Amino acid sequence: MKIAIFPGDGIGPEVIAEAKRVLEALSLPQLSLFEGDVGGIAYRRHGMPLPQETLEMARAADAALFGAVGDPACDELPREHRPEQAILSLRSELGLFANLRPAAGYPGLEDMSSLKPEVARGIDLLVVRELNGDVYFGEKGERAGEGGREGWDAMSYNETEVRRIAHIGFQAAQKRRKRLTSVDKANVLETSRIWRETVIEVAREYPDVQLDHMYVDNAAMQMVRSPGQFDVILTGNLFGDILSDQASACVGSIGLLASASLGERRTEFGTFGLYEPIHGSAPDIAGEGKANPVAAILSLAMLLRHSLGRESDAGRIERAVAQVVASDVRGADLGGTASTGEIGDAVLGALAAVS
Numbered sequence: 001m002k003i004a005i006f007p008g009d010g011i012g013p014e015v016i017a018e019a020k021r022v023l024e025a026l027s028l029p030q031l032s033l034f035e036g037d038v039g040g041i042a043y044r045r046h047g048m049p050l051p052q053e054t055l056e057m058a059r060a061a062d063a064a065l066f067g068a069v070g071d072p073a074c075d076e077l078p079r080e081h082r083p084e085q086a087i088l089s090l091r092s093e094l095g096l097f098a099n100l101r102p103a104a105g106y107p108g109l110e111d112m113s114s115l116k117p118e119v120a121r122g123i124d125l126l127v128v129r130e131l132n133g134d135v136y137f138g139e140k141g142e143r144a145g146e147g148g149r150e151g152w153d154a155m156s157y158n159e160t161e162v163r164r165i166a167h168i169g170f171q172a173a174q175k176r177r178k179r180l181t182s183v184d185k186a187n188v189l190e191t192s193r194i195w196r197e198t199v200i201e202v203a204r205e206y207p208d209v210q211l212d213h214m215y216v217d218n219a220a221m222q223m224v225r226s227p228g229q230f231d232v233i234l235t236g237n238l239f240g241d242i243l244s245d246q247a248s249a250c251v252g253s254i255g256l257l258a259s260a261s262l263g264e265r266r267t268e269f270g271t272f273g274l275y276e277p278i279h280g281s282a283p284d285i286a287g288e289g290k291a292n293p294v295a296a297i298l299s300l301a302m303l304l305r306h307s308l309g310r311e312s313d314a315g316r317i318e319r320a321v322a323q324v325v326a327s328d329v330r331g332a333d334l335g336g337t338a339s340t341g342e343i344g345d346a347v348l349g350a351l352a353a354v355s
């Protein structure tokens, strides 16, 4: 089993260090770890945010664990040299079109939600975000306009792109509460009209799943009004990015939410995937030991489940994390004082005790 590890920038290395400790504690047989540079650190060392050897490392691995990229010192670089280009290129080069972002409340953590505890209590949703298309990957540029320089970005989805992510969404719903909410902006955008029509067509293959549609503005409002109504949210790249950060605050902290980015490549053990917290490099707290490593540790659990076929190890990690999150070992993001390392210690301690 080969795992490529890409810590990246800011708090990325800090949270990945804790996930690595958890991985090592599992003592998996025949595990090889490879570490590669991504993001600002890669730009400084190799002159590009995603060096070829990092990409090759990911291609050769059964799974990749990613921290975060982003560095304020690189914000003025041309787009192709910006750290964020590393994660965008990994997603597109590796064909990772399906981004799963689960958000579920923890008993005992409702008081840390941005919502009233009784509203937060019911959250158990999965954002299925399309990851290879949308305005992210359309043509873009700058042109001279009457109003001065004009930036433009083309938004589009074709039926093939929508169909393949819709299947992922419906199949995920079948394994959950069998409800799928497709989020779009079909009242305004042609991209969303094709999205909605295609989702309706795919839905015919899943008569056991209840489909509804929501405009993204309403979805953002419903997410804070009554998040418990959502089971699977199927949406495009941009709306999924925004709604998943919002879901994290409903649960309690962006430091808690993990993600899996999957494509079609099968390995000996499962499906190749790249796993990362939904948060970024958090330059405001980087280097201070304040980052919550739970999202990275839960990303490792998703890696074990989807790419290595180790459901029982994944479940053990999730149970250990749930114990710690409900305890008084909390980082600054959850109103406590525990450091990144102390939260890691607590997860390791709980892991030893859970079966």
Ligand SMILES: NC(=O)c1ccc[n+]([C@@H]2O[C@H](COP(=O)([O-])OP(=O)(O)OC[C@H]3O[C@@H](n4cnc5c(N)ncnc54)[C@H](O)[C@@H]3O)[C@@H](O)[C@H]2O)c1
Pocket: 011, 015, 067, 068, 069, 070, 071, 072, 084, 087, 254, 255, 256, 276, 277, 278, 279, 280, 281, 282, 283, 284, 285, 290, 291, 292, 293, 295, 333
């Ligand atoms: N996948 C990625 O690598 C990824 C994701 C999002 C943002 N970014 C990049 O990260 C940089 C910072 O972006 P941003 O500030 O908008 O988003 P961010 O997610 O890095 O941080 C947003 C806020 O949440 C806090 N936060 C984030 N993760 C936390 C954790 N684990 N524990 C405690 N608090 C945490 C931060 O301190 C900050 O106040 C930018 O360069 C951005 O492009 C990268």
Ligand SMILES: CC(C)[C@H](C(=O)O)[C@@H](O)C(=O)O
Pocket: 084, 087, 088, 241, 278, 280
């Ligand atoms: C860093 C950025 C390109 C990325 C995205 O927009 O997808 C991030 O916000 C995320 O959620 O993973």
Ligand SMILES: [Mg+2]
Pocket: 241, 242, 245, 278
């Ligand atoms: Mg994001």
